[in-house]
Amino acid sequence: MALTACAALMTAPPALASYAFYVGGxxxxxxxxxxxxxxxxVSSHWLEIVPARDHAEGDAISVGVTDNASIPxxxxxxxxxxxxxxxxxMNYSDFEGFPAPLTNGGVNEHHVAVRDVWATNRDELIAMTPEPQIGVQYSDLARLVMERSKxxxxGVxxxxxxxxxxxYATxxxxxxxxxxxxxAWVVWEFAGGQGLWAAERLDNDEVRVLYPGYIEDFPLDYADRADFMGADNLIDFAVEQGWFDPDSGDAFNVFEVYGPQREDARARTGGYKYMTxxxxxxxxxxxxxxxxxxxMTRVRDPRITDDSAGYGQVTTLDGSVDSDLVRIWVAPTGSVAAPFLPWWLGVEEVPMSYGQHRYLTDGASASFLNPDYQQQEASDFAGRRFKQVMYWMCADPGRYLPQVTPLLEGFEQQSMDDMSWLExxxxxxxxxxxxxxARELLTHYATGRAExxxxxxxxxxxxxxxxxxxTGQLQTPRNGSVNLQSGSVVTCLENFDPDRPAAAQQ
Structure with missing residues (x-):
């Protein structure tokens, strides 16, 4: 797909999204x-390093969704x-009916990293979900894996x-x-209230990209296999519903059985955004x-990173390093317009400008500021700062994308050049x-680069x-609402026609 000429809008992606990349060692x-x-x-995102904690016997946590969720x-x-x-x-504040703070994952002190990715199911299964539904939901699971798994x-x-x-609430x-x-594993949790889930171990010479997440061929004897896991009723339930015939000789393809049944829905080539x-x-x-x-280049690709990308992450899982030196690179908003910054679990303080602010935070337009947050709110906000960069840059991507990207990469390279001596x-x-x-050194460096x-x-x-x-290119809004009603979000793609198939434009 050409990335040179001009068009700053694209067809909106599914509302339930997020990308995940896995590259085997x-x-x-x-x-x-x-x-x-x-x-x-849509909501704001902020960085948090959550300390290890001891809890008293009898302590409990709240999980699940409220009656405001799409499935109450x-x-x-x-x-x-x-x-x-x-x-x-990276936490965020809003998904209707899913209480904040929410998370897609991150990495813990035992080098366990988690990414959460949408993966819808067949309509019949979704319709079976009881109302009201109860159980752990996607953010609960990501957080609990980070909190509890070595x-x-x-984690699976x-x-x-x-x-x-x-x-399971979904x-x-x-x-x-x-x-x-x-x-590494892909785990797929299913709607329907039947306790269904499936997990597939990935090979060390494999690349897997989830958007949406998928699992395909699955052995019938998965309970006896080291590379697969799943609910006891994973296959039996599909047989009961008439969705799979074990005597057909066909493989049990999880996507084909439990995934969406649309003609254009395919596990790896169905076409979402502009690259499958x-x-x-x-x-x-x-x-x-x-x-x-x-x-970082893949995560930053303008064909997948746009206004809907709340942040970018890249991490290497090296089990030989001390837990304080577990490092993850984080871009504070869409990485097409923001630099990746190094953070370590040994960092003891996150700058105010990377903490939670009211910009795009749920409920901010309907309430006044909590006085405890007044100085943090008075600080500049990284999410807002680099959204500004995105909006200016994507207004004329043919001109500015080739100029801004090398500057972001150059800034990142300065950090990369320091990794050896610092670590x-x-x-x-x-x-x-x-x-x-050691923690003081890591904190000083990370917060300094953040500023x-x-x-x-x-x-x-x-x-x-x-x-x-x-250059006379400044434009004021001509009509409509400041909030997008339907259709398109800001992107730095160019020469892109939303009405043409993505594959034809690469």
Whole structure:
């Protein structure tokens, strides 16, 4: 697809989205598996590093959805565990009926990383969902895996146990990509109130892209296989409904049985946004050995990163490093217009400008500010700053995308050039028993780069606005509402006709 000439709108993606990328260690530059992705939600996003905590016997947590969800539900309480692990995540504030703060995942102190991705089910299954529905929902599962799991496999087993014990609350089906340094899994949780779920282990020489999530061929004897897991009734229920004939000789294809039954719905080539999962997987594989820079390029691709992308993430899962040195690169909003910044679990403070603000936060237009947040709200907000960059840049992407992208990459390369000495120094301090000093070093560097990024964003915003003014390209709104009613979102794609098939424009 050409990315040069001009058109700043695209057909809106499904409302329930987010991308996930998995690259097996045999295909990476470091020899370790990598995860990347975006979070696609309207509401604001903010960075949080949640500390490990001990909990009292009898403590409980609230899970599930409310009666405002598309499939109404009731919140329930489930027991808290005695100890939860430290993890890093990007939270967001709104998905109707799903209580905030919500998360698509992140990474914990045991090198377990999670990505949440939409994956709708067949209409008949969704229609079976009881009302009110109860149970854990997609964000609960992502957070609980980070809080409680020491391995990816344990995370998969935890999801199955939680669904079996408490039920599953849904908007119509969902997947999670869960990985650690040794293995990775795709877990698909199904609507219908039947406790259905399936999980497939990914190979170390595999690339998997979820948008939506999918699992295809699944063995009938999955309960006896090390590379598959699922609910006890996964196949029997499909047989009872007449959706699968075990005597047909056909493979049990999870997507074909439990996925949407539209003619255009296919697991890898159905076509969502402007690159299918298969095309993204091949484009990533062609980069092998894949580096963190390469995966940032894939996540940043204007064909998938637009106004709906709330942030970008890339992480390498290297089990040899200390838990404080678990690192994840995070772009504070869509990475087409924002730099990836390095954060470590050893960082002890997130700058105010990267914390929660009222911009795009649920309920902000209907209430005054909580006084406890007044200084944080008075600070600049990274999400808003780089949204400004996006809106100025995408107004004329043919001109500005080729100029802005190298600046973001150059900023990131400065950080990458510092990784060796910085992480070696922190590891040396930890080995000498000076963990507090190591955390201080990581915090100083991470927060410093975060503030440098804010300065870069201000410079880009001023330059882009001045360019628009001085070249006579500044346009004021002519009609309509400031809130999108239907159809299109801002993107930096060009020469793109929303009425033509995406595959024909690549």
């Amino acid at each position: 045999e295909l990476t530059e470091s020899g370790h598996p990598m995860l990347g992705g975006t979070g696609e939600e 539900g009731e919140l329930i309480e489930i027991p808290q565990v005695a100890h939860t692990f430290r993890y890093l995540t 391995t990816a496999r344990a 087993e935890l999801i199955g146990e939680l669904i079996e014990q408490y039920g 908007y119509g089906g969902n997947t999670h990509l869960i990985a650690d340094p040794n293995e 999962q298969a095309q993204l997987e091949e484009a990533t594989r062609e980069m092998a050995p894949v580096s963190e820079r390469d995966l 070696t120094s922190a590891q040396t301090l930890i080995a000498q028993g000076e963990r507090a000093q 440098d990024a804010m300065a870069l964003g201000a410079t880009l915003t001023d330059w882009l606005e001045a360019s628009a003014r001085l």
